Amino acid sequence: MIPFIATALVAFVLYLILTAGSGSFGLWSPVELGMGVLVSCVTAAISRSFFISDTGYRMANPLRWVRFAVYICVPFFLEMARANLDVAYRVITGNIRPGIVRIAPGLKTDFGVLMLANSITLTPGTLTVGVDEATNDLFVHMIHIGMGDEKKEIFESADLFSIFPLTDWIRRIAE
Amino acid sequence: MIADLLILACVGIGLLFNTLGIIGILRFPDVYTRLHAETKTTTFGTIFLAAAVVVYGVSRLLESGDGQYLTLSVHTVVALLALAVTNATGAHAIARAAHRSGQAPSPAVIDRYLEEEA
Amino acid sequence: MTDIWTGAVVVLGILILLAMIRLVLGPTVPDRVVALDAVNTLTVAAMILLAVIYRQIVFVDVAIVYALLSFVGTLYIAKSVGGELGQ
Numbered sequence: 468m469i470p471f472i473a474t475a476l477v478a479f480v481l482y483l484i485l486t487a488g489s490g491s492f493g494l495w496s497p498v499e500l501g502m503g504v505l506v507s508c509v510t511a512a513i514s515r516s517f518f519i520s521d522t523g524y525r526m527a528n529p530l531r532w533v534r535f536a537v538y539i540c541v542p543f544f545l546e547m548a549r550a551n552l553d554v555a556y557r558v559i560t561g562n563i564r565p566g567i568v569r570i571a572p573g574l575k576t577d578f579g580v581l582m583l584a585n586s587i588t589l590t591p592g593t594l595t596v597g598v599d600e601a602t603n604d605l606f607v608h609m610i611h612i613g614m615g616d617e618k619k620e621i622f623e624s625a626d627l628f629s630i631f632p633l634t635d636w637i638r639r640i641a642e
Numbered sequence: 643m644i645a646d647l648l649i650l651a652c653v654g655i656g657l658l659f660n661t662l663g664i665i666g667i668l669r670f671p672d673v674y675t676r677l678h679a680e681t682k683t684t685t686f687g688t689i690f691l692a693a694a695v696v697v698y699g700v701s702r703l704l705e706s707g708d709g710q711y712l713t714l715s716v717h718t719v720v721a722l723l724a725l726a727v728t729n730a731t732g733a734h735a736i737a738r739a740a741h742r743s744g745q746a747p748s749p750a751v752i753d754r755y756l757e758e759e760a
Numbered sequence: 761m762t763d764i765w766t767g768a769v770v771v772l773g774i775l776i777l778l779a780m781i782r783l784v785l786g787p788t789v790p791d792r793v794v795a796l797d798a799v800n801t802l803t804v805a806a807m808i809l810l811a812v813i814y815r816q817i818v819f820v821d822v823a824i825v826y827a828l829l830s831f832v833g834t835l836y837i838a839k840s841v842g843g844e845l846g847q
Contacts, residue, residue, distance in 0.1 A: 484716060485821070551659060551686040554678055558666040565675055565747055585730040589685065594677055596737045608674045608737060608747060653768050660802060664775045667782050667798055673790040676782075680798045688805040691768065695808055710817060717820040718808055724824050725804055728831035732797055735835050739842035740790035 470519040471511050477518070478507035534640045542636060546590040553592050557610060566612045567596055571604045574638065580605070582637050645701035652694035659687030673740045674747045681733040685726055692722040765813045772806045789841050793834060800830035 482503040487494045495503075511518075557563055574580050580603050584595040592610035599606070666679020699715035702708070776799050783795035804823045811819035839845050 481720075485720065487713065487716065547682075547686060550682055554666070554682050555659065555662045558662050558669065558679055558683070561669065563670070563675060565672075567747060584734060585727065588681060588730040588733050589726070592678060594674060594681070594737055595734050596674070596741055608678075610675055610678045650764060653764055656805070657768060657771050660772065660775055660805070664778045664798065667779060667795060673788065673794060676791065676794050680794050680801075684798055684801045688801055691805045692808055695812055698812060714811065714817050714820065717817060717824070718811075721804065721808060721820055721824045721827060724827045725801065728827055728834075729797070729801060732831055732834040732838070735838035736790055736793050736797070736841075739793075739838035739840075739844075740788075742842035742844070743790070745788060745790060 470515040474515045474518045475507045475511035478510040479503055482507055531640055534636075538636050538640060543586060543590070546586075550590045550592060554610065557592070562611070564611050565609065567606055567608045568612065569599075569604055570607055571602065572637075574603055579637055579640075582640070586637065645697055648697050649694045649701075652690045652697060656687045656690030656694065659683045659690065661687075663687060672747055673745060674737060677733050677737055681729050685729045688725060689722060692718050762813060765809050769806050769809050769813070772802050772809070776802050776806075789837075793837050793841070796837075797830075797834055800826070800834075804830075 483495065486499045486503065572580075572583055574583060580598065584598070584605060587593045587595050587605065587607055594608040594610075595605055596608050597606040598604070660683070663679050663683030666683060667676050670676045670679055695718045696715045699711040699718070703711040703715070779795050779798045779802065783792055783799065786792055804827045807819050807823035807826065811817060811823070
């Protein structure tokens with residue numbers, strides 16, 4: 468029951484954001500509100516088991532949301548900007564030395580691994596290719612591996628993110 | 643006036659990165675390196691194009707007080723979030739599928755994933 | 761002011777055509793999917809800009825739905841290429 472209500476609430480809030488300014492009842496028209504309730508209940512009935520997959524409800528804590536917002540706006544965005552300048556440079560010069568390496572971030576939750584995988588994909592010259600589900604190790608395709616670095620068995624996350632320790636940020640948000 | 647300059651700058655940066663992304667797709671040697679060019683640069687470029695629209699919406703809102711410009715900005719931000727999340731996950735899915743279908747990264751100095759699967 | 765937006769959409773259109781070169785050339789299916797994904801992203805960007813030009817906010821809503829649906833399409837093709845369907 469709790470997964471159903473939580474999913475329906477999130478869907479309903481999203482619906483309200485998208486239909487704001489439609490009428491006289493507050494910001495919304497009564498028809499939109501009614502449809503919103505209906506649609507979010509249907510959505511929740513279908514997708515509750517994907518949306519909330521573990522029963523810890525760690526992410527219900529608003530402090531984690533605040534950290535998440537700060538994470539997206541400051542360290543993640545700066546790393547992403549640097550990544551783009553780097554890739555832009557490699558597009559122009561064609562100077563690449565690609566390969567797939569293994570990193571062991573030591574994250575325990577699915578959401579944490581998802582966030583790290585997506586962060587890696589959008590940041591410096593790295594792309595998550597696969598996950599070792601037993602240990603939550605990630606296989607990362609790097610567009611440029613430093614000379615001699617390919618001999619390392621396991622890469623540290625500091626090798627991937629040079630400005631901010633993103634793995635530590637994700638650990639604080641998701642675990 | 644400042645808003646116009648900001649919009650022009652955002653559109654310029656956005657188009658520049660999108661162009662680099664497409665050049666990367668055409669130029670890079672294998673599917674993984676092409677994915678690098680595709681996901682990162684086109685997502686980043688589109689963020690800037692959307693930022694230009696948000697700046698436009700906010701500046702018009704302050705000028706005219708018309709609520710529809712606020713709606714435009716909010717919807718653009720939602721579209722951007724949808725795009726950023728789905729692009730990263732989609733790139734991951736394509737890379738994994740390419741690797742599973744037996745396409746090795748070429749050129750590559752190392753491939754730990756292949757050693758793992760073998 | 762409209763000139764900036766129109767020009768940007770024209771440039772995006774040209775980029776989409778260039779991405780289609782890779783879509784046609786291939787050589788493998790994943791390469792084509794990458795090109796298709798780039799076309800989708802640029803289409804979403806173009807739709808957002810067209811919403812400004814034509815003053816129709818509904819274009820942005822269409823862009824949201826297009827982004828999500830094209831994601832589903834990409835995932836489906838990826839699953840198919842990876843041989844993970846029908847198990």
